[in-house]
Amino acid sequence: MKYKILEHPNSDEAYDLVHEALRKRATITIFACCKVNYEGRALSELNWGERIIMIKPDGTFLIHQEKKVEPVNWQPPKSKTRAYIKNENLFLESHRRTPKELLTVEIRQIQFINYANIEDFEELEQAGYEKDMGDMIMDKPHMIEEGFTPTAREYSVEHGFIDILGKDSDNNLMILELKARKAGVNAVKQLKRYLLDFENTENDYLRECQAQKKKIRGLLVAPSIMDDALEMIEEEGIEFVSIEPPRELKRDKKVTLDAF
The missing domain is CATH 2.70.180.20 (Protein Yojf; Chain: A;)
Incomplete structure (x- = not known):
C-alpha cells in the first residue's frame, strides 16, 4: 500500500x-x-x-x-x-x-x-549547476575515465531522465547520474531506480548491450559522497567518480559563484 x-x-x-x-x-x-x-x-x-x-x-x-x-x-x-x-x-x-x-x-x-511511501530522489539544483557539470563532462569525457564516450544526454526513463549515457573502452554501457554537491543516499537510490527502469525497457542501447554480452555500469558522479551512500553503492555494485563541478556557470553572461 x-x-x-x-x-x-x-x-x-x-x-x-x-x-x-x-x-x-x-x-x-x-x-x-x-x-x-x-x-x-x-x-x-x-x-x-x-x-x-x-x-x-x-x-x-x-x-x-x-x-x-x-x-x-x-x-x-x-x-x-x-x-x-x-x-x-x-x-x-x-x-x-x-x-x-x-x-x-x-x-x-x-x-x-x-x-x-514517498519516492523523491531529486536534490535541489542551484543555478543550473548540474547542467554545467554535464556540459563539462561532454566536452572532456576523459574526466570520467580514459576511453569513455558519451552517446546521449537526458535520456528518458519511467522515473525521470538519465543525465548521461555512454560507453567505456570495452563497449560496456555506462549510465551516469550527476550531483553538483556531496552525494547522499537519495542520489544512490535515484541512480538505482534509473538502472532498473533502463533494464526493464526495450531500447536500442539495451538490445545492443545484450547482443554483445556487455555490462551495464552505473556511475554516480559528484564532488564527494557521504559515508552511508558509499556503503550503499558498494552493496549495489554502483561506481563513484569524484569530479568537482565548474566554478563558472555558462549563461548569457558569465557569472561566478564568488559573485553571490
Whole structure:
C-alpha cells in the first residue's frame, strides 16, 4: 500500500498505523492534541494543544504549531522512534544516542493520521549547476575515465531522465547520474531506480548491450559522497567518480559563484 489515512482513530488503531509505517519506512503525519516533553541538553515541556507531528524515514521527528516555519520541537535524522499505549493514550518517543536526548509526545483526540511511501530522489539544483557539470563532462569525457564516450544526454526513463549515457573502452554501457554537491543516499537510490527502469525497457542501447554480452555500469558522479551512500553503492555494485563541478556557470553572461 502506497499510503494509508485514518480519521478520528482510537489509540489502538493509531498505534497499529504507526507501527506499520515505521516497518515500511514511510513518512508519518499526525494532526492531534498532544503534550510534549524533552530531556537532553536542556529540559522543556509543551502543554496540551493541537499540532502537526511528522516522522520521516531517516529518523527526523518534527512537531509544528500553527505559526512559524520552524518546528517547536524536533529531533534530527538517525533518531529512533518507538510507539506505545499508556493510560489509553498513544505515546511516541524519539531517542537520540549522541548526544543523549529523548522527546516524548503524549497524544489524544487524534483528528487524522496517515503514512505515505514517498519516492523523491531529486536534490535541489542551484543555478543550473548540474547542467554545467554535464556540459563539462561532454566536452572532456576523459574526466570520467580514459576511453569513455558519451552517446546521449537526458535520456528518458519511467522515473525521470538519465543525465548521461555512454560507453567505456570495452563497449560496456555506462549510465551516469550527476550531483553538483556531496552525494547522499537519495542520489544512490535515484541512480538505482534509473538502472532498473533502463533494464526493464526495450531500447536500442539495451538490445545492443545484450547482443554483445556487455555490462551495464552505473556511475554516480559528484564532488564527494557521504559515508552511508558509499556503503550503499558498494552493496549495489554502483561506481563513484569524484569530479568537482565548474566554478563558472555558462549563461548569457558569465557569472561566478564568488559573485553571490
